[in-house]
Amino acid sequence: MSKAQILNSISKNKPAQADLPVPQEIRKDRDMDLLQEFIDKAEGAGSDTENFDSFVKVGAWIKQQEKNGKSVTDLSQNSIGKDHPSTPADDDEKVDMVVIRGQIGVAENGAVWIDEHDMQIRKLPFLTSHLVLVLEKVRITPDMHEAYKRVDLEQSGFGVFIAGPSKTADIEQSLVIGAHGPIEHTILLY
Amino acid sequence: MKAGLFIPCYIDQFYPQVGIDTLLLLEKLGVEIESPANQTCCGQPLANSGMEKETTEICSHFIQLFSSYDTIISPSGSCVLHIKEHVPESLHDEAYFHVRDNIYELTEFLTDVLKIEGMDGHFPHKVGLHQSCHGLRGLRNGKSSELAGNGFSKARDLLSSLKDIHLVDLDRTDECCGFGGTFSVFEEAVSAQMGKDRIHDHMINGAEIITATDMSCLMHLEGVIKRNRQPLRVMHIAEILNTAIS
Amino acid sequence: MKHAQAAKEFLSNGPRTEWHSQALWYVRQKRDIQKDEIGDWEDLREQASAIKEHTLSNLDQYLEEFETKAVQNGIRVHWAANAEEHNNIVLEILQKADVRKLVKSKSMLTEECHMNPFLMEKGIDVIESDLGERIIQFADQDPSHIVLPAIHLKKEEVGKLFERKLDTESGNYDPQYLTGAARKHLREHFVTAEVAMTGVNFAIAESGGFAVCTNEGNADMGVHHASIHIASMGIEKVIPRKEHLAVFLRLLARSATGQPITTYTSHFQKPAEGREIHLIIVDNGRSEHLGKDKFWRALKCIRCGACLNTCPVYRLSGGHSYGYTIPGPIGSILTPRVDLKQYSDLPFASSLCGSCTDVCPVKIEIHEQLYQWRQEVYEQKQLSGKKKLGLRFMGRILARPRLYHRSGKFARKALKITPRFLVYNRLNPWGRSRDMPAPPKQSFQEWYRENRNKS
Numbered sequence: 103m104s105k106a107q108i109l110n111s112i113s114k115n116k117p118a119q120a121d122l123p124v125p126q127e128i129r130k131d132r133d134m135d136l137l138q139e140f141i142d143k144a145e146g147a148g149s150d151t152e153n154f155d156s157f158v159k160v161g162a163w164i165k166q167q168e169k170n171g172k173s174v175t176d177l178s179q180n181s182i183g184k185d186h187p188s189t190p191a192d193d194d195e196k197v198d199m200v201v202i203r204g205q206i207g208v209a210e211n212g213a214v215w216i217d218e219h220d221m222q223i224r225k226l227p228f229l230t231s232h233l234v235l236v237l238e239k240v241r242i243t244p245d246m247h248e249a250y251k252r253v254d255l256e257q258s259g260f261g262v263f264i265a266g267p268s269k270t271a272d273i274e275q276s277l278v279i280g281a282h283g284p285i286e287h288t289i290l291l292y
Numbered sequence: 293m294k295a296g297l298f299i300p301c302y303i304d305q306f307y308p309q310v311g312i313d314t315l316l317l318l319e320k321l322g323v324e325i326e327s328p329a330n331q332t333c334c335g336q337p338l339a340n341s342g343m344e345k346e347t348t349e350i351c352s353h354f355i356q357l358f359s360s361y362d363t364i365i366s367p368s369g370s371c372v373l374h375i376k377e378h379v380p381e382s383l384h385d386e387a388y389f390h391v392r393d394n395i396y397e398l399t400e401f402l403t404d405v406l407k408i409e410g411m412d413g414h415f416p417h418k419v420g421l422h423q424s425c426h427g428l429r430g431l432r433n434g435k436s437s438e439l440a441g442n443g444f445s446k447a448r449d450l451l452s453s454l455k456d457i458h459l460v461d462l463d464r465t466d467e468c469c470g471f472g473g474t475f476s477v478f479e480e481a482v483s484a485q486m487g488k489d490r491i492h493d494h495m496i497n498g499a500e501i502i503t504a505t506d507m508s509c510l511m512h513l514e515g516v517i518k519r520n521r522q523p524l525r526v527m528h529i530a531e532i533l534n535t536a537i538s
Numbered sequence: 539m540k541h542a543q544a545a546k547e548f549l550s551n552g553p554r555t556e557w558h559s560q561a562l563w564y565v566r567q568k569r570d571i572q573k574d575e576i577g578d579w580e581d582l583r584e585q586a587s588a589i590k591e592h593t594l595s596n597l598d599q600y601l602e603e604f605e606t607k608a609v610q611n612g613i614r615v616h617w618a619a620n621a622e623e624h625n626n627i628v629l630e631i632l633q634k635a636d637v638r639k640l641v642k643s644k645s646m647l648t649e650e651c652h653m654n655p656f657l658m659e660k661g662i663d664v665i666e667s668d669l670g671e672r673i674i675q676f677a678d679q680d681p682s683h684i685v686l687p688a689i690h691l692k693k694e695e696v697g698k699l700f701e702r703k704l705d706t707e708s709g710n711y712d713p714q715y716l717t718g719a720a721r722k723h724l725r726e727h728f729v730t731a732e733v734a735m736t737g738v739n740f741a742i743a744e745s746g747g748f749a750v751c752t753n754e755g756n757a758d759m760g761v762h763h764a765s766i767h768i769a770s771m772g773i774e775k776v777i778p779r780k781e782h783l784a785v786f787l788r789l790l791a792r793s794a795t796g797q798p799i800t801t802y803t804s805h806f807q808k809p810a811e812g813r814e815i816h817l818i819i820v821d822n823g824r825s826e827h828l829g830k831d832k833f834w835r836a837l838k839c840i841r842c843g844a845c846l847n848t849c850p851v852y853r854l855s856g857g858h859s860y861g862y863t864i865p866g867p868i869g870s871i872l873t874p875r876v877d878l879k880q881y882s883d884l885p886f887a888s889s890l891c892g893s894c895t896d897v898c899p900v901k902i903e904i905h906e907q908l909y910q911w912r913q914e915v916y917e918q919k920q921l922s923g924k925k926k927l928g929l930r931f932m933g934r935i936l937a938r939p940r941l942y943h944r945s946g947k948f949a950r951k952a953l954k955i956t957p958r959f960l961v962y963n964r965l966n967p968w969g970r971s972r973d974m975p976a977p978p979k980q981s982f983q984e985w986y987r988e989n990r991n992k993s
Contacts, residue, residue, distance in 0.1 A: 115829030259808030283755020472889025515972025
């Protein structure tokens with residue numbers, strides 16, 4: 103059996119035991135303005151950000167998108183309600199904008215964590231041409247170490263850190279925003 | 293402190309002035325130094341070609357010649373590094389460890405042992421400092437650009453202390469010159485291009501003289517410069533320092 | 539020497555080589571900006587290195603822990619001792635599902651296993667969905683870089699390729715336009731995918747899940763549409779806990795492309811309702827490599843490609859000149875284990891400058907391993923006869939002071955009087971692009987004897 107063969111080979115060959123390092127307090131300057139850092143990094147990665155002072159304004163922004171003619175799938179209310187399509191179309195044109203509530207933001211790179219509970223259907227955040235993430239400002243952590251303390255990988259079957267619109271530089275290192283995932287990425291902060 | 297001067301084989305044969313300048317410089321700085329006769333080589337050309345185990349005779353001879361000195365100094369980062377890291381294990385005895393722990397490249401010796409912070413000299417020229425890889429990433433006589441942290445360079449500090457010297461800023465501060473020992477022969481095309489790239493960097497940034505702590509790099513760069521008749525010359529750092537304080 | 543010859547050919551196109559070298563240097567510069575920004579870069583590298591060394595020294599336990607948890611999560615785990623087994627497992631999954639098309643995202647492991655030609659021979663249509671990989675697939679070439687597979691191609695070449703394969707506008711070489719065309723073309727494959735495949739960047743032992751990092755979103759577009767997700771991983775990809783993910787993720791994209799993080803870091807824990815995830819754990823020589831005292835640390839590699847970007851030899855010779863799946867510095871220390879005879883020249887395709895070692899996020903001592911592989915090559919009698927003879931001869935001279943003096947004196951005199959055309963010819967590779975040093979009258983030792991008169 104290959105498993106036994108492989109594990110035996112490893113057991114026979116592995117180098118002398120090396121200890122796990124003591125986790126260090128790896129931290130940047132604690133005084134940094136988390137919100138501004140997050141916004142700078144998110145925008146550096148091609149995201150648009152909106153800084154609101156209330157959740158009501160978030161709702162108003164979303165309504166405005168619908169008024170502008172976009173077909174919006176709003177999951178930010180976090181319930182399987184009438185805004186949630188049970189079988190979203192696979193056709194790009196019918197999924198203009200998807201709105202999802204984020205659990206955690208990471209200041210050092212502008213990423214937001216969402217999991218299956220938030221997105222409900224795994225392909226939604228990737229299929230849409232415009233992904234909108236709604237994030238409470240207090241949920242912004244300084245870095246990935248802090249983020250993973252808060253992320254529960256086992257509470258759902260799938261989760262993802264998303265740091266901006268999809269992109270590629272595979273053709274002569276020219277950055278192109280919008281590869282196979284969303285072409286636009288907006289973070290609504292409140 | 294009695295110091296022994298190790299002059300690498302190619303400096304002995306092709307660039308004796310570098311050896312002479314190193315000796316004169318150290319004598320002027322009050323170091324009791326002599327260069328034992330019958331030196332040959334540290335063994336690097338063979339070891340870098342995979343034949344480290346064939347260098348026992350060469351290295352044994354080296355250890356024999358130098359183990360009686362308190363300190364060993366050499367105007368070559370790569371040879372010093374080689375003695376510290378790649379002498380065959382069969383020779384690892386007390387005599388070897390003494391040599392290994394007391395051998396210094398020139399700028400290392402000036403900075404760490406003599407604790408020189410500045411040289412009282414004058415060198416009114418535009419100089420490009422080539423950071424030889426072995427001295428930089430091997431002996432850590434400077435911070436390589438790949439690493440985070442505060443920059444430092446023993447060679448640069450010594451040079452910049454000279455009056456009227458203008459140290460040019462390069463586009464790529466520590467890219468390899470492409471010598472690499474036998475690499476220069478067996479991967480000739482890449483080696484030559486790497487040399488040309490370095491020279492181009494120095495030229496467009498206004499250097500008249502290229503200097504380094506390793507003559508091997510300079511021998512390679514000089515070869516390219518001469519072939520292409522470029523308006524630059526090379527000088528080992530020992531030559532610059534000794535000339536400057538004379 | 540194979541690399542040397544291929545490098546020479548690559549270099550014969552001067553402007554193109556310069557463009558290639560500069561493009562990669564630019565990525566190195568972006569990486570440099572990041573490492574200075576975060577303030578704890580060297581600590582992170584040290585942590586990452588130590589975590590990997592700990593994990594590798596307990597690899598069997600961590601793999602077993604990982605498998606147990608993964609299976610509990612509903613992930614089906616397969617073990618493949620070698621490339622052949624891996625490929626057969628993939629084929630079986632496809633055949634069982636009665637599917638003849640595989641949409642895949644980037645995986646160097648599948649390249650190593652030569653999976654694509656194997657599957658295609660069995661009638662499976664393999665669609666590479668990473669843009670760079672798709673370009674290479676269209677061009678019928680191997681990737682030349684582990685992160686930027688098409689870095690060696692100019693946009694005009696991509697444009698002409700797309701004209702043929704995707705019917706794009708003739709003469710339109712705008713990367714934005716071409717990417718848009720690829721988006722449209724691949725979208726059809728994504729939404730109809732039944733089986734999709736990814737690699738694995740990190741597998742987490744404590745939770746039995748794994749992470750996949752991409753910028754394009756192609757991995758997710760494939761697997762979330764497909765009913766079966768196949769993920770292949772080398773045994774060395776496992777890490778103990780999710781807190782360790784933070785260390786590696788902070789280093790990976792910064793080292794690879796100069797981004798703080800990739801656009802998507804997808805964590806797969808359980809298959810979606812009614813779907814399957816198959817994880818294939820692959821050995822293919824890695825467990826044996828673990829036992830090599832001087833070389834096992836190469837298994838710490840997280841496939842960032844930073845060593846390729848910084849290496850002047852790689853930048854000036856191109857990935858294809860190495861003749862193997864993974865080129866550049868890391869390739870040159872992994873490949874000789876596969877076939878020492880065939881790849882005996884790769885450890886010599888380097889000036890041992892050490893830049894690779896200093897950029898490596900997990901502190902693999904790459905240039906030292908290159909040196910050690912050279913000793914292996916000599917030990918296993920794979921050094922070329924010509925090289926060996928010349929060096930042995932040199933060795934004898936250098937061990938004997940009298941002989942050394944006489945030879946040196948002779949060489950200097952000879953160089954002085956020999957006519958130029960005899961010095962610079964085919965037998966003198968040094969002389970192709972460089973002048974020989976001017977021979978001085980006296981050696982240093984001769985001068986010393988005269989002027990210092992000691993012993």
